[in-house]
Structure formats: structure tokens, C-alpha cells
Amino acid sequence: MLLRRAGRWSRYSVPVVDVALGIIFLAFALESLTFILRFGAYAVYVADSALCTALALTQFGRLRLLHASFIATYTLLAAYAVLVAVSPVNLGLNPIIATAITSLYTVTRWEPDRRWGMTALLLALAGALVNPVTFSSYSRPNQSGVNPTVGDDSIWALIMVRTLTSLVFVGAVVLTYLLASSRRRVAENQARDIGIAAAQAVASERLSLARELHDLVGHSLTTIKVQAATGLALGGEERLRSTLTAVRDTADASLTSVRQLVSVLRSDTGEITPLADLRTIPVLIETTRGSGTRINAMLPRPGVLERCNEGWSAIQRLTLVRLVGEALTNAVRHGSGQIELSLMLSPASCHLHVSNPVPEAVEHSPFGGSGLVGLEERLRLVGGTMTHGVQHDDEGSSFFTLDVDFPVVPLELPASATDPDQDSGEMTDETGSGDSR
Incomplete structure (x- = not known):
């Protein structure tokens, strides 16, 4: 309820800048009351005070009621200029005419339609040339009503003063317009950059999601396809039962991974830890073996993988898991024999090597779809x-x-983690037998 009331209040509140300007111009408007207090409530003085007060009040709606404030300001300024022109007494120069500058800045800076800003500029330039200074001198009216004799030199001096004053007004108008236009361009460029960055972020997120779905589902579906084909080819009730069981387990594992991905996407933190577990690498290999594919795998011992699980960053772990999965998927999909896989770890780098025979028919295109592109993007x-x-x-x-190298967080690993030929047993040489495809 409080938030709703706050939102409603902010909708109708007046910006602080407009309040400050309105108060300042009201103070200028009060100055016009001195004519009434000194000389009486003559019509010209009352009209002057009313116009100045109305101009000051327009500043309170300068941003909230942009169009209405702009139209009212310039209409009142035109009326003020006419009043000064027809006034039988010299009304002087009231700073209230600066409302033309504030209104010009507001329309040029904040109105999306540039025609409003151009219209305000033209009207302000016209007012700078035809203004109260053009019609009257700077002196306040005196009570005696005596007009001093003015010589030719004084007339020319007065003309020069008024001309220079008009030029100052023109310069102020032009500088205001240029300042507002410059800030408008900066804001538009920033908004455009933010829009481009947002679009790039969305595109990157879509690419990341597509890559994750491809890697998660591609391996499982390929394994299921091979398992089903093997079961159909070999036949036999026991073989079919074994194949269907493997298909069920593979589909269940794939569904679990997809659910983890959806959970990550829905979470606020976007933590990818559940998807970046190096302990899933042996599972991927066993799942591939379950499809009847022969794999000779050289992997670090589980203790080494666990240490890397704790020390590597999530993106490094996820990269390796996806690399192994995609490499096995493509080897099963396009290869024709035993897969050789070795994973070598050093204190600050990781090397993955995968090789498999390919038939001549796919020799020139061993990777299909977006698999290779996805691997390169990850790396x-x-x-x-x-x-x-x-x-x-x-x-x-x-x-x-396929050979892949990428740097990792430096860790202290056993020597056997970098040299599979040593006898400490920290590397496992796993050869899975299965039916050749």
C-alpha cells in the first residue's frame, strides 16, 4: 500500500528544479508589485504584475506539463512584449523574461519531437530581437514625469546599447539551444549504447542457452539412438531388455541435466556449479560405452578430479565437461571404430585428446551442426x-x-597427474569393450 501511494505521489510530484525556478521567478514577479505600491493600481501596472506572476507559475509545470508550459510561457511573453510596447510609462526590464531561456532548454532537451525545439528556437530568436529593451530604456518611471532632452549622441548611444543587448539575448538563446541539443545527443547516444548492450546481452544469453541445450541433449540423444539401433540389430529378448534399460537410464540422466539447466536459468545468481561437475566425465564415458561403443580412456584418478572440482572455476569445469561430452557425441555420430580419449592435467593447464577412425564418406566433414562452433566458443x-x-x-x-588446451587455476597436483607412465596409479587406464559399429 505504501509503495502504491509512493508511486502515485511521484507521478504527480513536481521536480525539485522546477520548484526552485518557480520560486525564483515568483520573487521576480513580486518586484512588479512595487509599481502598484508606489504609483497606484493603474491598469498597466496590474497587467504587468499579473503577466509576471503567470510566467513564474508556468515554471512549476516545466517538465511535468512540458507542452502546456511551453505554449503558456511563450504566449505570456508575447503578451508581455505587447504590454511594454503600448505602455504609456516605462516598465523597465524584469528578469522574468529569462523564462524564455528555461522553456527553450526544456523543450529542446526533453521533447522527443525535434520540431518543438526548433519552433522554440525561432520564437526565442524573435523575442531576442523584439523585446522590452527594444521598446524602452533601463530607467524606472519617475514621479515627476519630466522627460529630459536627449541629444543625437545620446540617441546613438542608446541605440548601440539596445543593439548590443539584443545581441547578448540572441547569443544566450543560441548557446542555450546548443547546450540542450548537445545534452540531448549525449543522452540519445547513451540510450542507444545501452540498447545495443542489452541486445548483445540477450543474443549472448540466447547463444549460451543454445550451446547448453545442444551439449546437454545432443550427447544423450546420440547415445540413445545408437543403443536403440544396436538393440534392433542384435535382437533377442534379453538384449532388448538391456538396451531399453540403457535407453531409460540415459534419458533420465539427460532429463536431470535439463532440469538443472532450467533451475540455473530461473535462479537469481545463475550459479552453474551443478552443471560443472568433473565427476560426470567418467559417467559420460560409461554412458557412451553403454551404446556399444569401444572407448580407450586415460583419465586422472577420482581424487585428482575431485581436487580440480574444488580448485577450478565453474566456467573451467563446465568447459571440460562439455568438451568431453561433445567430443564423444561427434565420435559416436561420425566415427566407425574405437575411440581413444586421454585427459592430461598439469598444475596450470588441461589437455584433452580424442581420436577415432572415420569412414572416407565423412572424412572431409567429421563434425556436423553447431558442435565445433560451440566448442570454439567455449574455449x-x-x-x-x-x-x-x-x-x-x-x-x-x-x-x-581433436586436441584441446586451456589454462586453469594453478593447483598442486601429484606428478602422476601430468605423467600417466609413472607407477603411482594416479592415472587410470580404462579400456571398455563393446560392439564395434
């Missing part, structure tokens, strides 16, 4: 590099190889 985020391509051995067989 750019962590400052990594990737090389890939088809190589041939002495027997003429074709192999697709």
Missing part, C-alpha cells in the same frame, strides 16, 4: 585453443583427432 571464454582434423596412418586409414 574462447577460457582462453583455450583447439586443433582438429583428419589424419592418415601408414595403412591408409583415416582418423579424426
Whole structure:
């Protein structure tokens, strides 16, 4: 309720600047009352006081009622100029005419339609040339009503003073317009930059979401497809039961990952930790083996992966998990034999090597869709590099190889984490047997 009332109040409140200007110009308007107090309530003095007061009041709606305030201000200024022109006495120069400047600035700075600002500029320039100074001198009316004799030199001096004053007014109008236009351009450029940044953020978010969905679902669906094809090819009740069980488990794991992603997207923090668990790498390998694919995997021991889980940043862990998943997916989808995978960790870097035979039909396009693009985008985020391509051995067989390197948070790892040939057993050499596709 309080917030609703506050919002309603802010909608009808007057900006502080307008309040300050209104009070200042009301003080100027009170000066016109001195004519009435000194000389009496003559019509010309009453009209002068009324116009000055009305001009001061327009400043309170300068921003809230921009159009109405602008029209009222310039209409009253025109009436004020006419009053000064036809007045039988010299009304002098009241600072209230500065409302022309404040109104010009407001319309030029804040009105989206530039025609309003141009109209205000032209009217202000006209007023700068045809103003109370043009019609009268600076002296206040005196009670004697005696007009001194004015010589030619004095007349020319008076003309020069009035001309210079008009030029000062013109300069003030032009400078005000240029200042308001400059600030308007700055604000428009800032708004445009913010809009571009927002659009880029949305595009980046869409790209990130597309990449995550591709990596999450692509591997699982490819595995399910291979498992189903294997079950259909081999037949047999027991084999079909085993295949359907594997399909169910793979689909369940994929659904869990998608739910985690949705949970991350809905959360305020956007923490990606549940999706960036290095312990899922052996699970990915076993899931791929479950489809009948043979994999020779060289991985760090679980203790090393756990240490990296605790020390690496979330984006580094997620990058490695997605790299392994996408590499296995493409090897299953496009390859034709045993997959060789090795994950080498050093204190400050990570190296992933994946290779698999490919048939000649896909030799020139081993990666399909957006997989390779997604891998490159991920690696750019962590400052990594990737090389890939088809190589041939002495027997003429074709192999697709993928090598990835990226820096990680420096950690103290066992020597065996960097050298799989040592005997401490910190690296595991896992060879899974399965049906060749």
C-alpha cells in the first residue's frame, strides 16, 4: 500500500528544479508589485504584475506539463512584449523574461519531437530581437514625469546599447539551444549504447542457452539412438531388455541435466556449479560405452578430479565437461571404430585428446551442426585453443583427432597427474569393450 501511494505521489510530484525556478521567478514577479505600491493600481501596472506572476507559475509545470508550459510561457511573453510596447510609462526590464531561456532548454532537451525545439528556437530568436529593451530604456518611471532632452549622441548611444543587448539575448538563446541539443545527443547516444548492450546481452544469453541445450541433449540423444539401433540389430529378448534399460537410464540422466539447466536459468545468481561437475566425465564415458561403443580412456584418478572440482572455476569445469561430452557425441555420430580419449592435467593447464577412425564418406566433414562452433566458443571464454582434423596412418586409414588446451587455476597436483607412465596409479587406464559399429 505504501509503495502504491509512493508511486502515485511521484507521478504527480513536481521536480525539485522546477520548484526552485518557480520560486525564483515568483520573487521576480513580486518586484512588479512595487509599481502598484508606489504609483497606484493603474491598469498597466496590474497587467504587468499579473503577466509576471503567470510566467513564474508556468515554471512549476516545466517538465511535468512540458507542452502546456511551453505554449503558456511563450504566449505570456508575447503578451508581455505587447504590454511594454503600448505602455504609456516605462516598465523597465524584469528578469522574468529569462523564462524564455528555461522553456527553450526544456523543450529542446526533453521533447522527443525535434520540431518543438526548433519552433522554440525561432520564437526565442524573435523575442531576442523584439523585446522590452527594444521598446524602452533601463530607467524606472519617475514621479515627476519630466522627460529630459536627449541629444543625437545620446540617441546613438542608446541605440548601440539596445543593439548590443539584443545581441547578448540572441547569443544566450543560441548557446542555450546548443547546450540542450548537445545534452540531448549525449543522452540519445547513451540510450542507444545501452540498447545495443542489452541486445548483445540477450543474443549472448540466447547463444549460451543454445550451446547448453545442444551439449546437454545432443550427447544423450546420440547415445540413445545408437543403443536403440544396436538393440534392433542384435535382437533377442534379453538384449532388448538391456538396451531399453540403457535407453531409460540415459534419458533420465539427460532429463536431470535439463532440469538443472532450467533451475540455473530461473535462479537469481545463475550459479552453474551443478552443471560443472568433473565427476560426470567418467559417467559420460560409461554412458557412451553403454551404446556399444569401444572407448580407450586415460583419465586422472577420482581424487585428482575431485581436487580440480574444488580448485577450478565453474566456467573451467563446465568447459571440460562439455568438451568431453561433445567430443564423444561427434565420435559416436561420425566415427566407425574405437575411440581413444586421454585427459592430461598439469598444475596450470588441461589437455584433452580424442581420436577415432572415420569412414572416407565423412572424412572431409567429421563434425556436423553447431558442435565445433560451440566448442570454439567455449574455449574462447577460457582462453583455450583447439586443433582438429583428419589424419592418415601408414595403412591408409583415416582418423579424426581433436586436441584441446586451456589454462586453469594453478593447483598442486601429484606428478602422476601430468605423467600417466609413472607407477603411482594416479592415472587410470580404462579400456571398455563393446560392439564395434
